[in-house]
Each structure stands twice: as structure tokens, then as C-alpha cells.
Amino acid sequence: MNIGEVARRSGVARSTVSYALSGKRPVSDQTRRRIQQVIDELDYRPSATARALKEGRTRTVGLVIPPADARLTSMQLGFVASVVEAAARVDLDVLLSPSGGDHDGSFERLVGGRRVDGVILMEIRLRDPRVASLAQTQTPFVTIGRVAEPDGTWWVDVDYATLVGQCVEHLVDLGHRHIALVNRPAGMVAAGYGPGRRAREGFAEAVGRRAVSGSEFCCEDDIAGGERCVAEILAARPATTAIVTVNEAALPGVQRGLERAGHEIPRTFSIAGVAADQWAQEFRPPLSAADVPALEMGAIAMDLLVERLADPDAPARHRLFVPPISLRGSTGPAPRPSARPAFLRPTSPTWLRETAED
Numbered sequence: 294m295n296i297g298e299v300a301r302r303s304g305v306a307r308s309t310v311s312y313a314l315s316g317k318r319p320v321s322d323q324t325r326r327r328i329q330q331v332i333d334e335l336d337y338r339p340s341a342t343a344r345a346l347k348e349g350r351t352r353t354v355g356l357v358i359p360p361a362d363a364r365l366t367s368m369q370l371g372f373v374a375s376v377v378e379a380a381a382r383v384d385l386d387v388l389l390s391p392s393g394g395d396h397d398g399s400f401e402r403l404v405g406g407r408r409v410d411g412v413i414l415m416e417i418r419l420r421d422p423r424v425a426s427l428a429q430t431q432t433p434f435v436t437i438g439r440v441a442e443p444d445g446t447w448w449v450d451v452d453y454a455t456l457v458g459q460c461v462e463h464l465v466d467l468g469h470r471h472i473a474l475v476n477r478p479a480g481m482v483a484a485g486y487g488p489g490r491r492a493r494e495g496f497a498e499a500v501g502r503r504a505v506s507g508s509e510f511c512c513e514d515d516i517a518g519g520e521r522c523v524a525e526i527l528a529a530r531p532a533t534t535a536i537v538t539v540n541e542a543a544l545p546g547v548q549r550g551l552e553r554a555g556h557e558i559p560r561t562f563s564i565a566g567v568a569a570d571q572w573a574q575e576f577r578p579p580l581s582a583a584d585v586p587a588l589e590m591g592a593i594a595m596d597l598l599v600e601r602l603a604d605p606d607a608p609a610r611h612r613l614f615v616p617p618i619s620l621r622g623s624t625g626p627a628p629r630p631s632a633r634p635a636f637l638r639p640t641s642p643t644w645l646r647e648t649a650e651d
Contacts, residue, residue: 375591454495519546578622
């Protein structure tokens with residue numbers, strides 16, 4: 294059933310039915326009652342567009358996700374699922390829009406076309422032009438992640454710097470003196486990707502404070518990338534006995550690479566990190582990690598956006614998560630030299646970044 298049938302049975306023009314639904318133009322009480330009677334008889338439900346005209350809103354929010362040609366990680370999928378579920382609870386639809394690479398036009402249409410009431414933006418860079426664009430167009434938005442200077446913006450995030458530092462502390466307390474950071478892909482980190490940059494900062498600060506050797510390696514978000522990264526670590530820094538990682542998608546490859554090199558986790562090599570619970574539990578043995586509460590973060594981002602839509606003048610709010618490190622089976626005491634593969638030799642403590650300078 295559509296608005297044309299309602300108009301035919303009411304004996305009025307389609308535009309009159311539209312005006313009666315939207316309230317944009319006056320319609321006589323008699324005509325309005327006749328239209329309403331037909332609507333009740335037909336059990337007609339106005340479309341989302343009609344409701345939007347009446348309410349001055351689309352009842353749709355945009356969720357800006359990574360490019361369509363990139364596979365979403367478990368954590369990213371958790372954000373998407375929780376935002377969609379939280380939106381459904383308040384009778385809102387979610388329009389997914391890829392951003393980055395060849396998809397910038399999609400973001401511009403989302404914002405410039407006023408197709409949504411508000412936006413949730415994922416994968417934030419420290420200097421993010423999308424945030425500036427949303428602010429300039431006065432589009433209500435919430436970010437999952439935060440820019441370098443987040444004052445005045447609404448956001449939810451994980452404190453990667455603190456959590457990576459805590460992972461380093463845990464490993465140093467176990468006796469490890471040569472630790473590597475397995476970060477996200479080099480291009481993302483170079484572009485100012487927030488979690489990657491903050492992980493780098495937290496790692497450098499922690500190894501410096503504890504006077505141990507630390508080296509950073511950027512790694513692609515897949516199994517093959519994890520294997521290659523482990524080979525690079527063991528070749529460039531053979532004394533390494535532990536890894537801290539924020540690259541959950543590379544974890545299976547990291548595990549495979551260590552096993553192929555003759556390591557036994559955690560007897561000869563330890564690994565800890567920041568990851569979604571699924572990846573931590575599937576690692577063997579289970580990963581000692583700060584479990585990112587992706588589902589809770591997505592739901593809170595949606596709640597904040599609804600709050601902002603209801604009260605555009607409300608002061609900015611945010612939520613920074615610092616989940617505890619869940620100690621599982623992947624970390625143990627640093628191995629004695631005799632327990633490590635024979636080809637590995639110690640090196641002097643230092644801080645080394647194994648990626649190109651920004």
C-alpha cells in the first residue's frame with residue numbers, strides 16, 4: 294500500500310496526503326479526518342521518508358567504516374554490530390559508508406546530502422579531515438577513537454598508550470629485556486592512525502622508563518603479514534624474547550612464525566597485547582591481553598549520538614576505556630639463554646624503530 298492508494302480512496306491529490314502527513318501545509322480538519330480514516334482502514338504506515346518530512350529528521354544515522362576493499366577485523370566488526378543493534382533499540386536505521394582510498398565520495402555524499410541525522414566515525418587519525426568536515430557542516434557526530442586534540446568533540450576510545458605500557462611492564466617484571474612492538478600497517482601509522490601512534494608512544498615511554506631494549510615493527514593486518522613480521526623481528530633483533538601487539542588480525546601469523554622458528558610459547562617466547570576477546574581466546578595458549586570491549590564501545594557511541602541529537606547544545610562527552618590486562622597462558626618468565634634456539638644471540642639495550650620515519 295502506498296500514498297497514491299490513500300489519495301485515491303480519500304478523493305484527494307497525493308500532495309494533499311503528503312501535506313496531511315508532514316504538516317508542511319495546512320489541510321482542513323474534514324479532509325485530514327477523511328485521510329486518517331482511510332489510513333486506519335488500510336493499516337497504512339507512512340514510509341521513512343514521510344516520517345522524516347513530518348519530524349524534520351531522517352531517523353537514519355551514518356556509520357563510516359574502513360574501505361570496502363579492506364577486511365574488517367573482529368574488533369571493527371564488533372563496533373559495527375553493536376552500533377546497529379543499539380540503533381535498532383531506539384528505532385533508528387544505520388547507513389554504512391566506506392571511507393578512505395577511492396571511497397571519499399561516499400563520505401562526501403553522506404555528509405553533504407543530508408542523508409542522515411548524525412554520524413559515527415571509525416578509525417580516527419590524529420589529524421582527521423573527516424572530523425573537520427563534520428564539524429564544519431554542523432553534522433552531529435561521535436568518533437570511535439579520538440583526534441590529537443579532542444576537546445569539544447564526542448568520542449569513545451581505548452587508552453592504547455597506557456595499555457601497551459602495562460603490557461611492557463608485565464613482560465619486564467617477568468624478566469624480559471628485549472621486547473618488540475608489533476604495530477598496525479606502516480601506511481596507517483604514517484598517516485597518523487590514532488591507536489598505532491599512541492601504541493608507539495606508550496611502548497617507547499615504557500621501555501625507556503624500564504631501561505630495556507625495545508623495537509617497533511609495523512605489520513600488515515593478516516596472517517601472512519604476521520609471519521613476515523616475526524621473521525623480520527628474529528632477523529633484525531635476535532635477542533627478542535617477547536612481543537607486545539596491537540595487531541589482532543596478524544596474531545595467527547605471529548603464532549605460526551614463532552612456532553616455525555622453533556619457539557614454544559611461553560617457555561621460550563612470550564606475547565601480550567591489546568585485542569578483542571575473540572582473538573585473545575583463540576590464540577594458543579590464550580593471549581595475555583587487555584580485552585577491547587568493542588560491543589560496549591559501539592553501544593556507548595550510539596548512546597552518545599542519540600543524546601547529542603536530542604540536545605544539540607549539550608556539552609561534549611567522552612568515554613576512555615582502560616580494561617585490565619587479563620593474564621593468560623601466553624606470557625611467562627624470560628627464558629635462560631640455554632632454553633632459546635641456538636641461532637639467537639643477545640644485543641645491547643636500545644630503542645629502535647624498524648619503520649620509515651614519518
